[in-house]
Amino acid sequence: METFLITYDEQILGTVILVVILLVLKYLGAKAIKKVGKLSDIHEVRTRLIIKFSNITVTFIGIVALTFVWGVxxxxxxxxxxxxxxxxxxxxxxxxxxxxxxxxxxxxxxxxxxxxxxxxxxxxxxxxxxxxxxxxxxxxxxxxxxxxxxxxxxxxxxxxxxxxxxxxxxxxxxxxxxxxxx
The missing domain is CATH 2.30.30.60 (SH3 type barrels.)
Known part of the structure; x- marks a missing residue:
């Protein structure tokens, strides 16, 4: 386990940074969509649906970015x-x-x-x-x-x-x- 951590320390650090960035993006995106929904008086169910679509997109982008981090x-x-x-x-x-x-x-x-x-x-x-x-x-x-x-x-x-x-x-x-x- 120790050799794995030493061998892949840059990739692990990159993965941790990427996961933090993705979580922040998901949080800020959801907050922005909720704000637009509230300002436009849009039903909460519709707002949650758009947040779900946004999270799927961010997750897909994260998977692509992880392939670059790990040098596939x-x-x-x-x-x-x-x-x-x-x-x-x-x-x-x-x-x-x-x-x-x-x-x-x-x-x-x-x-x-x-x-x-x-x-x-x-x-x-x-x-x-x-x-x-x-x-x-x-x-x-x-x-x-x-x-x-x-x-x-x-x-x-x-x-x-x-x-x-x-x-x-x-x-x-x-x-x-x-x-x-x-």
């Missing part, structure tokens, strides 16, 4: 990585819709003008929605839960929320104010 021979790993990336590339191409919805979910978190509890109308010529007004029940990583006026639940993909025109009919705050006046 990339020529030997080249064949393995190319095979893995080929399989991942085919899988990602096949799952393009899912990735599009995840990316849209992240974009909606930071710049979506609508919140849970708002009433909206979706202008989609391809789907006959009969000028129906929907209540935003929940916003998830892949789709938005919309409640019809008759109580039915409809899921609408996040990427379509960015692509289609969405009209804000009434905000949640406005609906609370109007019921408070009664």
């Amino acid at each position: 021979d990339f020529q030997k790993l080249g064949l393995i990585f190319s095979s893995v990336f080929a399989v991942i590339g085919v899988a990602l191409f096949a799952q393009w819709s899912i990735l599009s919805n995840i990316t849209s979910g992240i974009i909606l978190f930071f710049s979506f003008p609508f919140k849970i509890g708002d009433r909206i109308k979706i202008l989609d010529k391809e789907v006959d929605l009969n000028d129906e007004i929907f209540f935003i029940d929940d916003i998830r990583g892949f789709h938005v839960h919309l409640r019809r006026s008759n109580g039915e639940l409809m899921t609408y993909p996040n990427n379509l929320m960015l692509q289609k025109a969405v009209v804000l009919i009434q905000t949640y705050e406005d609906s609370k104010d109007s019921t408070d006046d009664l």
Whole structure:
């Protein structure tokens, strides 16, 4: 054990420093996302989802950085990585819709003008929605839960929320104010 510590002292020190940096990045990133969520009055569940995506990204970057710290021979790993990336590339191409919805979910978190509890109308010529007004029940990583006026639940993909025109009919705050006046 002592020879291992002496032989790899630089790599161990680099690993410890990298882990500390990654933990600080995860903490600061989560704090910043929570602040954006609080300032924008975004539901806590959505905020936690974006923090989870952020932590996965930081962890992936950390794994790549660890390979450099430990001096992994990339020529030997080249064949393995190319095979893995080929399989991942085919899988990602096949799952393009899912990735599009995840990316849209992240974009909606930071710049979506609508919140849970708002009433909206979706202008989609391809789907006959009969000028129906929907209540935003929940916003998830892949789709938005919309409640019809008759109580039915409809899921609408996040990427379509960015692509289609969405009209804000009434905000949640406005609906609370109007019921408070009664």
